Each structure stands twice: as C-alpha cells, then as structure tokens.
Amino acid sequence: MLRISSLKKLVTDSMAIDLGTASTIIAVKGRGVVLDEPSLVAINEMTEEIVAFGEEAGDMTGREGRDIVVRAPLIGGVVGDFERTKKMLAHFVKKAKTGGSQVSLQAVMSMVSDVTHVEQRALLNAAEESHIGKVFMMEEGLAAAFGAGVLPTDKRASAIIDIGAATTNIAIVAKGTIVHSKSERYGSSSINEALATHLRRHRGLQVGEETTEFLKTTFASAYLPDDISKSIVVRGRDVQTGSPAAVDITTGEVYPIVEAIVRKIAETVRDTLTELRPEVAADIYDRGVILTGGGALLDGIDKYLRGFINLPVIVSDEPRYATVNGLVKMFDDPKLLERVSRNELSVLQNAEIPFEA
Ligand SMILES: Nc1ncnc2c1ncn2[C@@H]1O[C@H](COP(=O)(O)OP(=O)(O)OP(=O)(O)O)[C@@H](O)[C@H]1O
Numbered sequence: 572m573l574r575i576s577s578l579k580k581l582v583t584d585s586m587a588i589d590l591g592t593a594s595t596i597i598a599v600k601g602r603g604v605v606l607d608e609p610s611l612v613a614i615n616e617m618t619e620e621i622v623a624f625g626e627e628a629g630d631m632t633g634r635e636g637r638d639i640v641v642r643a644p645l646i647g648g649v650v651g652d653f654e655r656t657k658k659m660l661a662h663f664v665k666k667a668k669t670g671g672s673q674v675s676l677q678a679v680m681s682m683v684s685d686v687t688h689v690e691q692r693a694l695l696n697a698a699e700e701s702h703i704g705k706v707f708m709m710e711e712g713l714a715a716a717f718g719a720g721v722l723p724t725d726k727r728a729s730a731i732i733d734i735g736a737a738t739t740n741i742a743i744v745a746k747g748t749i750v751h752s753k754s755e756r757y758g759s760s761s762i763n764e765a766l767a768t769h770l771r772r773h774r775g776l777q778v779g780e781e782t783t784e785f786l787k788t789t790f791a792s793a794y795l796p797d798d799i800s801k802s803i804v805v806r807g808r809d810v811q812t813g814s815p816a817a818v819d820i821t822t823g824e825v826y827p828i829v830e831a832i833v834r835k836i837a838e839t840v841r842d843t844l845t846e847l848r849p850e851v852a853a854d855i856y857d858r859g860v861i862l863t864g865g866g867a868l869l870d871g872i873d874k875y876l877r878g879f880i881n882l883p884v885i886v887s888d889e890p891r892y893a894t895v896n897g898l899v900k901m902f903d904d905p906k907l908l909e910r911v912s913r914n915e916l917s918v919l920q921n922a923e924i925p926f927e928a
C-alpha cells in the first residue's frame with residue numbers, strides 16, 4: 572500500500588524561481604536547478620502571438636523572421652510587460668514540472684529590494700496564475716546571501732553585491748534579515764550597451780546583442796590587459812552604407828569602456844558601505860563583500876573592487892545560481908520562509924518606506 576507521505580512526495584514540488592531580467596532560473600527542492608533560460612519571448616507582430624520562449628526565442632534574437640520580434644518582458648528587473656511576463660513564467664513553470672512531479676504546492680520567488688507595491692503585485696499575480704500553489708515572495712538580496720552561504724543564524728553582518736543584467740543589488744544581512752540595502756537599475760548589460768554605443772559612434776559599426784555579449788564574456792576585463800594591442804574582429808552593419816562590415820578592436824580600446832561601468836558599480840558599493848552603523852561596518856571591515864550574479868563573472872571584477880574599496884572581495888560559488896540556491900534552501904526551514912517572505916499587504920506597504928526614514 573502506498574503511504575500518504577510517499578504519495579505526497581510524488582505530487583509535491585517546491586519550486587524556487589529567480590525571475591531575472593536576463594535569465595529565469597528555476598530550482599526544485601531535491602532536484603536542484605531544472606531550468607535556466609533567457610527571459611525572452613518571440614512575438615509574431617501580425618497576430619501578437621508568442622511563437623517562442625526562452626532559449627528558442629534567444630536563438631532568434633537579431634535574426635528574426637520578417638514578422639517576428641524578440642522581446643524581454645522584464646525591464647530593469649521589474650515587470651515591464653505584464654501579460655507576456657505571465658505567459659513566459661507559466662511556460663517556464665510548466666517546463667520545469669515535466670520530468671519530475673506534476674504538481675507544485677508551493678513556490679518562492681525573488682524580487683528586488685526597492686520594488687514598488689504595484690510591481691510586486693504584478694509579479695505575485697503572474698506567479699499565482701502559473702498554478703504553482705502558494706507563492707512566497709522574498710527579497711533577492713536575502714536569497715542571494717543564503718545562496719552564497721551566509722547563515723540565517725549568523726548575528727554578524729555580511730555584505731552581498733548581486734550584479735545582475737539590469738540591476739546591482741547591495742544587501743547587508745545579519746541574523747537572516749536585511750539591515751541595509753541599495754538597488755540600482757544598472758548592471759552587467761550596461762557594459763553591452765556601452766560597447767555597442769562605442770562601436771556605433773567611433774567605429775561606424777552597428778552590432779547586435781550576440782556580438783556585444785561575446786565581446787564582454789571572452790575579450791573584456793576589469794583590469795588593463797598586459798597586451799593592449801591584442802585585437803579581435805567584430806562584424807556588423809556599416810552605419811553609413813548599411814552594408815555588412817567588420818572592424819578590428821583591441822583590448823586597449825575595450826578596457827576603458829568596460830572600466831567606466833565597473834567603476835560606477837564600485838562607486839555605488841563604496842558609497843553604500845559608508846551608510847552603515849558602526850558595528851555593522853566593523854563586521855564588513857573584517858569580512859569584506861561577496862559577489863553574486865552573472866556580472867560577477869566578468870574577468871577581474873573582484874580584483875578591481877578589492878582595489879577600490881580596500882576590503883576582501885570574494886565571488887560566491889555558482890554566482891548566477893546564488894539567488895535560486897538561496898530560495899530553494901527556504902523549503903528546509905518553513906519558519907524562516909514564513910518570516911522572510913513579504914506577501915502580507917501591511918509588509919508590502921512598509922516596503923515603500925525607505926530605510927531609516
Ligand atoms: N562570463 C561572463 N562574463 C561577464 N558577464 C557575464 C558572464 N556570464 C554572464 N554574464 C552577464 O551576467 C548578466 C546576467 O546575470 P544574471 O543571470 O545574474 O542576471 P539576472 O538575474 O537575469 O538580472 P537581474 O538580476 O538584473 O534581473 C548578463 O548581463 C550577462 O552578460
């Protein structure tokens with residue numbers, strides 16, 4: 572006879588969802604990360620219908636068919652296009668369920684700290700309409716901290732800098748609570764934009780997202796390279812003639828463009844660290860900061876930040892998965908999940924009162 576508890580196991584999924592601007596990552600309790608796809612939809616402009624999601628939509632980017640456009644429904648870490656975000660989330664949830672159990676009874680999802688009430692409601696609605704059971708919302712910074720190994724019982728403070736695609740989120744965490752946070756609406760994709768702007772303005776070449784992403788991840792660094800004359804061919808469209816074209820670009824030309832964005836991020840970190848209470852500042856002085864998010868993978872960004880703030884800087888394990896790993900840990904501790912989730916209306920309203928107001 573099948574016992575109720577084992578039956579329950581078959582149908583129960585606890586799902587953790589990091590709905591990011593660049594990627595959506597889903598982990599299931601006991602199974603780890605089951606989905607990691609770009610937060611993109613491909614739309615048929617004639618019918619307004621979504622024809623592809625995620626990876627499949629990403630493969631169309633820049634080379635869309637005549638009537639197809641690829642869109643990122645989340646802009647700046649928030650829900651820019653509610654209807655499409657909802658459909659995308661539902662699609663990903665459905666995909667994450669196949670292969671494992673079919674029913675999700677609870678889910679926990681992250682949100683940026685300075686999310687407005689309206690934005691949070693939109694996210695929560697999108698999640699609830701995806702049929703994943705009870706949905707808990709949790710601050711991204713706290714999830715990233717737990718995912719990076721910070722213990723909810725640790726009474727001393729830790730600093731977590733999550734560099735995502737469109738947001739940089741700084742969270743100072745102690746005793747499983749955020750004691751201070753700052754969220755800026757720029758991140759690693761600002762580097763892509765700066766590279767594209769530079770190529771267009773100074774080299775007369777229009778390039779697509781795939782090209783800037785390739786440049787950033789394989790050729791760019793946050794330190795001045797030893798050999799600044801090392802070059803790479805970049806292809807695109809000539810601004811003047813419109814013809815297919817290519818230019819050579821060197822590491823020496825790329826570095827200052829990247830550095831300008833990295834400096835902006837570093838300045839935000841430095842400034843935020845001046846806003847701490849003395850005991851918290853003392854903890855951070857000893858411990859330094861932890862980097863999470865895909866932006867932490869930029870070559871040398873930890874070294875750059877270390878030089879800038881004069882404190883230890885480490886990159887967490889699997890920085891892109893820190894948030895989702897932290898979210899999924901919450902299912903091991905239902906009391907903690909209850910405490911850290913911010914679904915109650917009153918809490919939501921409090922969320923709009925700035926820190927130390
Ligand atoms: N190897 C790499 N080098 C440099 N940048 C990288 C690398 N891998 C990923 N990135 C960048 O990390 C960013 C994505 O990070 P992440 O997945 O944490 O973002 P997100 O959670 O979707 O965004 P957000 O938190 O802003 O909503 C992208 O801008 C991507 O280009």
Ligand SMILES: [Mg+2]
Binds near residue numbers: 592735736864
């Ligand atoms: Mg993120």
